[in-house]
Amino acid sequence: MKIGILAHKKTPENLMIFEELKKRCSVEFIDPLEVFLGYETYEFDLILSRIERDFLKEGIYVLNDISESIPVINSAETIQTCQNKYLTYLKLKKVSPKSFLTYSKDISGIIEKINGIFGYPCVVKPIYGGYGDGVLKINSETELIEVFDKKDEQSERFVQEFIPYIHDIRVFVLNNEIIGSMERIPKNSWKANYSLGAEIKEFKLSNEVEEMVLNSVKKLGAGIVGIDVLISKDKNYILESNITPQFRGMMNFVNVPEKIADYCLNYLK
Numbered sequence: 001m002k003i004g005i006l007a008h009k010k011t012p013e014n015l016m017i018f019e020e021l022k023k024r025c026s027v028e029f030i031d032p033l034e035v036f037l038g039y040e041t042y043e044f045d046l047i048l049s050r051i052e053r054d055f056l057k058e059g060i061y062v063l064n065d066i067s068e069s070i071p072v073i074n075s076a077e078t079i080q081t082c083q084n085k086y087l088t089y090l091k092l093k094k095v096s097p098k099s100f101l102t103y104s105k106d107i108s109g110i111i112e113k114i115n116g117i118f119g120y121p122c123v124v125k126p127i128y129g130g131y132g133d134g135v136l137k138i139n140s141e142t143e144l145i146e147v148f149d150k151k152d153e154q155s156e157r158f159v160q161e162f163i164p165y166i167h168d169i170r171v172f173v174l175n176n177e178i179i180g181s182m183e184r185i186p187k188n189s190w191k192a193n194y195s196l197g198a199e200i201k202e203f204k205l206s207n208e209v210e211e212m213v214l215n216s217v218k219k220l221g222a223g224i225v226g227i228d229v230l231i232s233k234d235k236n237y238i239l240e241s242n243i244t245p246q247f248r249g250m251m252n253f254v255n256v257p258e259k260i261a262d263y264c265l266n267y268l269k
Contacts, residue, residue: 001025001026001045001265001268002025002026002027002028002043002044002045003021003025003026003027003028003044003045003046003047003048003264004027004028004029004030004042004044004046004047004048005017005018005021005027005028005029005030005047005048005050006030006032006047006048006049006050006051006059006062006063006066006072007029007030007031007032007049007050007051007052007244008031008032008033008051008052008054008055008059009052009054010029011050011246012248013050013246013247013248013256013257014029014050016256016257017048017050017257017260017261019257020257020258020260020261021261021264023261024261024265025265028044030042030044030047032051032055032058032059032062032063033055033058035062035065035066042066042070044070045070045071045268046070046071046072046073046264046267046268047063047066047067047070047071047072047073048072048073048224048260048264049063049072049073049074049079049244050244051063051079051083051243051244052244053083053128053129056079056080056083056128059079060076060079060080063075063076063079064076071267071268073223073224073263073264073267074221074222074223074224074225074243075221077221078220078221078222078223078243079243081220081221081241082220082222082225082241082242082243083128083243084127084128085125085126085127085128085129085158085240086099086101086127086158088220088240088241089158091216091219091220092216092219092220092238092241095212095215095216095236095237095238096237096238096239097118097160097161097162097163097230097237097239098117098118098160098161099158099159099160099161100113100117100158100159101127101156101157101158101159102156102157102159103156105148107144107145107148107149110144110148110159111141111144113159114144114159117161118161118162120138120139120140120141120162121137121138121139121162122137122138122144122159122160122161122162123135123136123137123138123159123160123161123162124136124138124144124147124157124158124159124160125157125158125160126156126157126158127156127157127158137162163230163232163237163239164232164233165230165231165232165237166231166232166233167183167203167229167230167231168183168184168185168186168198168228168229168230168231168239169181169182169183169184169203169205169209169228169229169230169231170182170184170226170227170228170229170245170249170250171205171213171226171227171228171229172225172226172245172247172250172254172256173213173214173217173222173224173225173226173227174223174224174259174260174263175223175224175263175266175267176214176217176218178205178210178213178214179254179256179259180202180250180253180254180256181202181203181204181205182200182201182202182203182249182250182252182253183200183201183202183203184198184199184200184249185198185199185200185201186198187199200249200252202252202253208236209229209231209236212229212236212238213227213229213238216238216241220241222241222243223263224243224245224260224263225241225242225243225245226241226242226245226246226247227240227241227242228240228241228242
């Protein structure tokens, strides 16, 4: 039995998965860029995709090719959807904060749309990205104009309703099963990313939130995914999906690499 980990970076998380799989079967890293350029061939029983955004295009091409003959976790279609915040929103619109995508440089039109849909404050973010990079909280029209007037900024932006949440939760899902959930408490920023120094603690989900998360994961078609949930006073929201979720924080509560290895090996039985 041989499993390939498709990843262009040997991140700490990827190495932990590799070491856990190595205890139980043959495993190798596969560089998607080298496969894309024709430098590698592959003979595996299963491919575990950990494609990051830096080589998303090449990774999608490789996965589409590989999946014709080898089973993969996650699929190219799922990765393409989950790596793109707007495509994720289109799948999960009913349970997500109100949002829209704009390519327009017509600031007055964007302001009119914001005022008509959700008002201020709002959030402007790139459709690709993680760790809170490029995510801005906009408190007024003046701030919005400053952001959109920057010539070095891309014109494509995802504009989203700001949710004054009580709890920001990361939920880790494997094979339609929630294996762990943790609250992220902002410390140095309004953003609750663990990478930005947020404190974490284990969090017990309500049945309602569990059902919302699992239904969302099924719509995304994800085998392994991190789901970000906002719990507010009146409503619960799915904020984003993370198809190559980092899990160093979650390791305080559950052995994620062990669970991923279990999933991969059970998949092949």
